[in-house]
Amino acid sequence: xxxxxxxxxxxxxxxxxxxxxxxxxxxxxxxxxxxxxxxxxxxxxxxxxxxxxxxxxxxxxxxxxxxxxxxxxxxxxxxxxxxxxxxxxxxxxxxxxxxxxxxxxxxxxxxxxxxxxxxxxxxxxxxxxxxxxxxxxxxxxxxxxxxxxxxxxxxxxxxxxxxxxx
Amino acid sequence: xxxxxxxxxxxxxxxxxxxxxxxxxxxxxxxxxxxxxxxxxxxxxxxxxxxxxxxxxxxxxxxxxxxxxxxxxxxxxxxxxxxxxxxxxxxxxxxxxxxxxxxxxxxxxxxxxxxxxxxxxxxxxxxxxxxxxxxxxxxxxxxxxxxxxxxxxxxxxxxxxxxxxxxxxxxxxxxxxxxxxxxxxxxxxxxxxxxxxxxxxxxxxxxxxxxxxxxxxxxxxxxxxxxxxxxxxxxxxx
Numbered sequence: 001x002x003x004x005x006x007x008x009x010x011x012x013x014x015x016x017x018x019x020x021x022x023x024x025x026x027x028x029x030x031x032x033x034x035x036x037x038x039x040x041x042x043x044x045x046x047x048x049x050x051x052x053x054x055x056x057x058x059x060x061x062x063x064x065x066x067x068x069x070x071x072x073x074x075x076x077x078x079x080x081x082x083x084x085x086x087x088x089x090x091x092x093x094x095x096x097x098x099x100x101x102x103x104x105x106x107x108x109x110x111x112x113x114x115x116x117x118x119x120x121x122x123x124x125x126x127x128x129x130x131x132x133x134x135x136x137x138x139x140x141x142x143x144x145x146x147x148x149x150x151x152x153x154x155x156x157x158x159x160x161x162x163x164x165x166x
Numbered sequence: 167x168x169x170x171x172x173x174x175x176x177x178x179x180x181x182x183x184x185x186x187x188x189x190x191x192x193x194x195x196x197x198x199x200x201x202x203x204x205x206x207x208x209x210x211x212x213x214x215x216x217x218x219x220x221x222x223x224x225x226x227x228x229x230x231x232x233x234x235x236x237x238x239x240x241x242x243x244x245x246x247x248x249x250x251x252x253x254x255x256x257x258x259x260x261x262x263x264x265x266x267x268x269x270x271x272x273x274x275x276x277x278x279x280x281x282x283x284x285x286x287x288x289x290x291x292x293x294x295x296x297x298x299x300x301x302x303x304x305x306x307x308x309x310x311x312x313x314x315x316x317x318x319x320x321x322x323x324x325x326x327x328x329x330x331x332x333x334x335x336x337x338x339x340x341x342x343x344x345x346x347x348x349x350x351x352x353x354x355x356x357x358x359x360x361x362x363x364x365x366x367x368x369x370x371x372x373x374x375x376x377x378x379x380x381x382x383x384x385x386x387x388x389x390x391x392x393x394x395x396x397x398x399x400x401x402x403x404x
Binding site: 114 | 228238241245246248249250251253327328356358360362363364365366367368370382384386387398400401402403404
């Protein structure tokens, strides 16, 4: 059973991330780490990557969108995602090790706020396209803390109390 | 000489009279305006401070108006709604006209909890979008006014006990209409705003507006609680 890396750019595009992941150098790093399958969700991206298999049994799958990424997340052993809040939370709630890659072309994008905080809290790794290789080489996935889902029931009881119910 | 002189004599007197009359008039209008603004301010504060909570507990539960938004907002909202007690027996979902994805998700959410007593009444209502992503400020203002005009009859018709919203721009006009209903004494609506989990250190535009126009303002990260002392922090909720 091989190990799979899932890369997701979310609803828009992030070509820089796709080309960074698929450089020869980074593919080699991934292979050294024991991964043999790469699945890329490229969104609106213009990357012309085609699915391929190399002789060294490393496969790459590419697709633009799916109604749900849940299946791909489940199958993944490592997720590399754009730093958008929705994608990060989805991967963490699935209990997957995550590298959030910030898009430096989108300055002051509030979407990065959450990824940054979750990085500070030790739930994920955080890097740019340029530092992805270094992060892959130096990361220790066992050091990541498990992300616990929030507590909507606390909100429910707070609201009942505030409204004088019960 | 007589008539002309009389006119000449009376004219300044008349002018003087009407001049002071106008001054008085302007003064009293100004004073009245100030009093009106002051009273409106006090009334608005009174409504917002939560003195106007739905006090009479209804046997048939409270009605809840939920403003749903696109994508992430809807995900967060459905999580909050999933744990609400059964005392909110009627739910009104208000959606932006262009949002069909959320409507489908809401319908499947409601279908999923059709189990005997938990089944609640719900309906879905559409309003024009008040602000598209990346729309400019000035044109946002115009569409917001249009949206408010559309929301007012809806809010008056539904008259919910509670409004719950979490960020889409659509909720601003609805909440302002709710405030208006409270000010004129038609219905006391409790406006509850929950800022998105994505907001760690800065509020969204909607949040920055509704911080001043909501009864309960909830944030999900401690840093925001520090910056906005009036907000409520209950930990991470979604």
